[in-house]
Amino acid sequence: xxxxxxxxxxxxxxxxxxxxxxxxxxxxxxxxxxxxxxxxxxxxxxxxxxxxxxxxxxxxxxxxxxxxxxxxxxxxxxxxxxxxxxxxxxxxxxxxxxxxxxxxxxxxxxxxxxxxxxxxxxxxxxxxxxxxxxxxxxxxxxxxxxxxxxxxxxxxxxxxxxxxxxxxxxxxxxxxxxxxxxxxxxxxxxxxxxxxxxxxxxxxxxxxxxxxxxxxxxxxxxxxxxxxxxxxxxxxxxxxxxxxxxxxxxxxxxxxxxxxxxxxxxxxxxxxxxxxxxxxxxxxxxxxxxxxxxxxxxxxxxxxxxxxxxxxxxxxxxxxxxxxxxxxxxxxxxxxxx
Amino acid sequence: xxxxxxxxxxxxxxxxxxxxxxxxxxxxxxxxxxxxxxxxxxxxxxxxxxxxxxxxxxxxxxxxxxxxxxxxxxxxxxxxxxxxxxxxxxxxxxxxxxxxxxxxxxxxxxxxxxxxxxxxxxxxxxxxxxxxxxxxxxxxxxxxxxxxxxxxxxxxxxxxxxxxxxxxxxxxxxxxxxxxxxxxxxxxxxxxxxxxxxxxxxxxxxxxxxxxxxxxxxxxxxxxxxxxxxxxxxxxxxxxxxxxxxxxxxxxxxxxxxxxxxxxxxxxxxxxxxxxxxxxxxxxxxxxxxxxxxxxxxxxxxxxxxxxxxxxxxxxxxxxxxxxxxxxxxxxxxxxxx
Numbered sequence: 242x243x244x245x246x247x248x249x250x251x252x253x254x255x256x257x258x259x260x261x262x263x264x265x266x267x268x269x270x271x272x273x274x275x276x277x278x279x280x281x282x283x284x285x286x287x288x289x290x291x292x293x294x295x296x297x298x299x300x301x302x303x304x305x306x307x308x309x310x311x312x313x314x315x316x317x318x319x320x321x322x323x324x325x326x327x328x329x330x331x332x333x334x335x336x337x338x339x340x341x342x343x344x345x346x347x348x349x350x351x352x353x354x355x356x357x358x359x360x361x362x363x364x365x366x367x368x369x370x371x372x373x374x375x376x377x378x379x380x381x382x383x384x385x386x387x388x389x390x391x392x393x394x395x396x397x398x399x400x401x402x403x404x405x406x407x408x409x410x411x412x413x414x415x416x417x418x419x420x421x422x423x424x425x426x427x428x429x430x431x432x433x434x435x436x437x438x439x440x441x442x443x444x445x446x447x448x449x450x451x452x453x454x455x456x457x458x459x460x461x462x463x464x465x466x467x468x469x470x471x472x473x474x475x476x477x478x479x480x481x482x483x484x485x486x487x488x489x490x491x492x493x494x495x496x497x498x499x500x501x502x503x504x505x506x507x508x509x510x511x512x513x514x515x516x517x518x519x520x521x522x523x524x525x526x527x528x529x530x531x532x533x534x535x536x537x538x539x540x541x542x543x544x545x546x547x548x549x550x551x552x553x554x555x556x557x558x559x560x561x562x563x564x565x566x567x568x569x570x571x572x573x574x575x576x577x578x579x
Numbered sequence: 580x581x582x583x584x585x586x587x588x589x590x591x592x593x594x595x596x597x598x599x600x601x602x603x604x605x606x607x608x609x610x611x612x613x614x615x616x617x618x619x620x621x622x623x624x625x626x627x628x629x630x631x632x633x634x635x636x637x638x639x640x641x642x643x644x645x646x647x648x649x650x651x652x653x654x655x656x657x658x659x660x661x662x663x664x665x666x667x668x669x670x671x672x673x674x675x676x677x678x679x680x681x682x683x684x685x686x687x688x689x690x691x692x693x694x695x696x697x698x699x700x701x702x703x704x705x706x707x708x709x710x711x712x713x714x715x716x717x718x719x720x721x722x723x724x725x726x727x728x729x730x731x732x733x734x735x736x737x738x739x740x741x742x743x744x745x746x747x748x749x750x751x752x753x754x755x756x757x758x759x760x761x762x763x764x765x766x767x768x769x770x771x772x773x774x775x776x777x778x779x780x781x782x783x784x785x786x787x788x789x790x791x792x793x794x795x796x797x798x799x800x801x802x803x804x805x806x807x808x809x810x811x812x813x814x815x816x817x818x819x820x821x822x823x824x825x826x827x828x829x830x831x832x833x834x835x836x837x838x839x840x841x842x843x844x845x846x847x848x849x850x851x852x853x854x855x856x857x858x859x860x861x862x863x864x865x866x867x868x869x870x871x872x873x874x875x876x877x878x879x880x881x882x883x884x885x886x887x888x889x890x891x892x893x894x895x896x897x898x899x900x901x902x903x904x905x906x907x908x909x910x911x912x913x914x915x916x917x
Binding site for chain 2 (some may be wrong): 296352390392394396414415416417418419429431434435436437438439443446447448449468469470472474476477478479480483485488492515516518520521522523524535536538539542543546548550552
């Protein structure tokens with residue numbers, strides 16, 4: 242079997258760590274793993290198949306001989322480094338928001354629009370976590386019944402912010418238990434036992450950037466005709482984003498038909514039996530690959546209305562797994578190592 | 580000034596404790612406070628204006644001479660005891676769901692429908708916490724622009740479940756910090772660092788009872804013509820319910836007009852300046868009387884669409900305060916001590 246040199250940029254971060262784990266778990270055909278990070282992390286090690294592999298500095302020259310580079314280093318680093326990596330011959334799969342809306346860059350959820358990869362020019366963008374899980378759940382419904390409008394409110398885990406946020410929530414929990422002072426620096430307010438209706442920066446239209454990502458990315462990945470009305474909210478959960486989604490479709494459906502569609506949809510696991518208290522929660526999705534769907538029920542307040550509750554591990558399907566699946570699809574579509 | 584004998588039934592519970600505190604804070608004209616609870620709590624004491632007052636047993640005969648009885652003892656106790664209390668001459672303000680949909684029982688949010696009190700027959704119902712804060716925020720908008728449809732997703736604090744849930748979340752936090760086993764008995768799953776799309780029991784239509792309360796109570800209190808599509812979700816927050824609300828109105832409005840309306844609305848505090856990171860969170864509302872509104876923004880996906888983020892202390896305005904305000908309104912409308 243052909244194997245590939247795979248770089249992970251931001252290898253010491255929350256998503257980078259998960260990318261390396263996911264590459265190993267899914268037996269991606271790696272000939273050499275190249276962990277890259279900022280100079281401060283040079284010489285530290287990551288675990289790869291039981292071995293310690295030294296982290297090198299992510300910079301010009303580091304991508305020579307690399308076939309595919311999974312980036313999770315933030316938008317600024319990606320803007321600077323992704324074109325360099327591509328020029329040095331790597332195909333970049335970037336997890337930041339830097340390239341997502343660039344018309345020359347495919348924005349891909351493999352279950353939704355794998356064919357968009359064929360037109361890549363060296364950089365491919367991984368969508369935002371909250372968009373990915375929503376579209377994996379909605380794609381089969383859209384194909385069958387044409388979604389016209391989405392109203393979505395999110396319940397997003399703090400690991401989406403990164404390792405510093407994970408540390409902050411843990412530190413706040415310890416301070417609360419010990420009766421110490423609860424301090425915050427990553428978030429503008431305490432996140433422990435609190436809720437912030439604020440993810441990423443506020444834009445001129447009073448939506449946050451996170452919310453507008455869900456609008457624009459849905460249009461680019463699935464269908465520009467779908468109306469998307471999002472509210473993005475941070476809650477004190479470590480891993481696993483949840484979404485309360487209300488949709489209206491053009492064509493009529495029964496809930497049983499939708500359930501049957503979702504039960505055979507790739508990447509989806511239906512977890513929906515309220516009478517037995519079966520519904521997905523973030524802890525059910527923690528460390529799992531699937532997008533979980535529950536609380537399926539008709540919304541009788543509009544024609545063809547439906548509610549769903551969609552949960553997925555934001556570091557897996559929402560980031561690392563989707564990036565690795567893109568790398569897998571590059572292989573299966575014959576786009577890698579050409 | 581005329582004063583009244585006021586009983587609090589469920590005086591040792593989370594809401595009962597808050598009711599007593601609220602009566603004192605708002606200087607309700609109390610001649611005697613009569614704390615009542617289950618036999619197991621007989622002889623325990625509650626604090627009232629610096630004094631210890633002994634808890635008596637809530638039973639037949641306990642309401643003789645009582646002018647107004649604030650009940651927060653659960654639906655079963657209320658079904659049994661409220662008619663007895665009314666027969667003994669007290670006006671009952673009941674916080675449970677037992678009487679809310681009874682056509683003979685007024686269901687009242689004083690900012691929304693105080694006039695409904697005039698027809699009372701001895702029992703008055705306090706609405707569900709999630710309904711109260713939603714309607715306080717939406718009433719001025721409905722009056723001016725006629726709300727046609729509401730899509731609401733809630734982020735509800737565990738104190739709504741009661742004192743046992745408060746203990747459980749605290750115990751889970753201590754177990755998490757000490758590395759011990761996280762146990763659950765109040766909720767069907769761990770609530771610490773988790774989210775449950777499940778409040779109260781599931782009904783035949785796959786909505787929960789909590790969700791359908793928001794539908795039916797909105798119809799009874801504000802307008803039966805409003806379409807309400809709810810999703811009720813429990814999150815790991817001690818106090819303060821948040822709601823992501825999307826509405827569509829019949830008449831056109833500007834966001835500035837809505838903001839101006841809300842700024843002068845009774846019981847509402849607008850907290851909405853995203854560029855300065857001003858938006859309400861549960862910790863902002865903790866212990867406060869107001870219903871906080873933020874994240875006001877147009878929803879361009881439908882004609883006359885609007886999003887709001889509404890936060891309030893579920894034990895205060897969502898329960899104890901609204902009940903005390905009903906008792907105050909009984910005085911101001913001349914309905915007490917007739």
